[in-house]
Amino acid sequence: MSGPLTLSEASDKRLMPIEVPLPTAQLARKRALSEALVALALAGPAVFFLVVLFFLPVAAIFVIALTDWRFGATSLSFVGLSNFREVCADAGFRASLVNTVVYVSIVVPGTVILGLAIALVIEGGRSCRGLYRAIHFLPFMATLTAMAIAWEALLHPTIGLVNQALAALGLPTANWLRDENVALPILAVIGIWQNLGYAMVLFLAGLKSIPQELYNAADVDGADLWIDRLRTVTLPMLGPVTMFVVIVVALRAFEAFDTVKVLTQGGPGRASEVLLYTLYRESFEYLRTGYGAAVAVLFLAIVTTLTLVQVRFMDTKVHYQ
Numbered sequence: 001m002s003g004p005l006t007l008s009e010a011s012d013k014r015l016m017p018i019e020v021p022l023p024t025a026q027l028a029r030k031r032a033l034s035e036a037l038v039a040l041a042l043a044g045p046a047v048f049f050l051v052v053l054f055f056l057p058v059a060a061i062f063v064i065a066l067t068d069w070r071f072g073a074t075s076l077s078f079v080g081l082s083n084f085r086e087v088c089a090d091a092g093f094r095a096s097l098v099n100t101v102v103y104v105s106i107v108v109p110g111t112v113i114l115g116l117a118i119a120l121v122i123e124g125g126r127s128c129r130g131l132y133r134a135i136h137f138l139p140f141m142a143t144l145t146a147m148a149i150a151w152e153a154l155l156h157p158t159i160g161l162v163n164q165a166l167a168a169l170g171l172p173t174a175n176w177l178r179d180e181n182v183a184l185p186i187l188a189v190i191g192i193w194q195n196l197g198y199a200m201v202l203f204l205a206g207l208k209s210i211p212q213e214l215y216n217a218a219d220v221d222g223a224d225l226w227i228d229r230l231r232t233v234t235l236p237m238l239g240p241v242t243m244f245v246v247i248v249v250a251l252r253a254f255e256a257f258d259t260v261k262v263l264t265q266g267g268p269g270r271a272s273e274v275l276l277y278t279l280y281r282e283s284f285e286y287l288r289t290g291y292g293a294a295v296a297v298l299f300l301a302i303v304t305t306l307t308l309v310q311v312r313f314m315d316t317k318v319h320y321q
Helices: 006-014 024-066 082-089 091-124 130-140 145-156 161-168 183-208 212-221 226-237 239-254 260-266 275-285 289-315
Strands: none
Touching: 024 082, 024 289, 082 212, 082 289, 091 183, 091 239, 145 161, 145 183, 145 260, 183 239, 183 260, 212 226, 226 239, 239 289, 260 275
């Protein structure tokens, strides 16, 4: 049993700091600050590269679009919105815009429908599923420029396999890539072929995630035909996957450039010229960099607007589990 405190011990005890618990609100603020600092440290590198590699180049394009700068020039002048007015009045830009819309309108539904059909066939098969998946996915993995050269050989007007096969069947041949009526649809078919494997793989993943119990319930309700099962179970449950495929394929279709550059150079005339090829030609062939930047800004605005409208429209029709 300890005795009474001495004078020195009592003095030392009075000098010791008294720990007062922090208020709950102050603790919450301190915890939130520490969590924010940790989040900033983790997201900092990604934010830095996003700013450097995306936002700064976009801002630079906006600035260049307001000038008359030509590639390689040492001086420039501020011209305001004159580049945008010139672009909007340019018949060539309007033609490339229409061609881009037509190209996207062919590639997106063609890729989605064929990708889903192939996925359904592969999923319903019993053997060689991996082989079929690899065969259809190969065009997506291959270099598009190399594949475009292969297509150029296939579509050659004299020695191409397509015309040789048509001639062997007694059907008329054509110079496919120099016919203004079919050049753009041919490029769209190549675009479908290139994106088909990507859509197929995503649809296969979506099909595997559908619970078998839903199909059993559909059988009980009398939906025993494949078309009824597709309409009542498969398509509604594939809604999120379908929305993702449509958005990604549409963005890739708007970015079509390689096949146009290699196969047609926008011709004949401007029958197959798309927006990105117009941007390339104005900026790097004609060296009208300010004008090309204005085309890039309008292209970015069009793609962003259509993507937002697409997401808003499809999201109202998508069924989430």
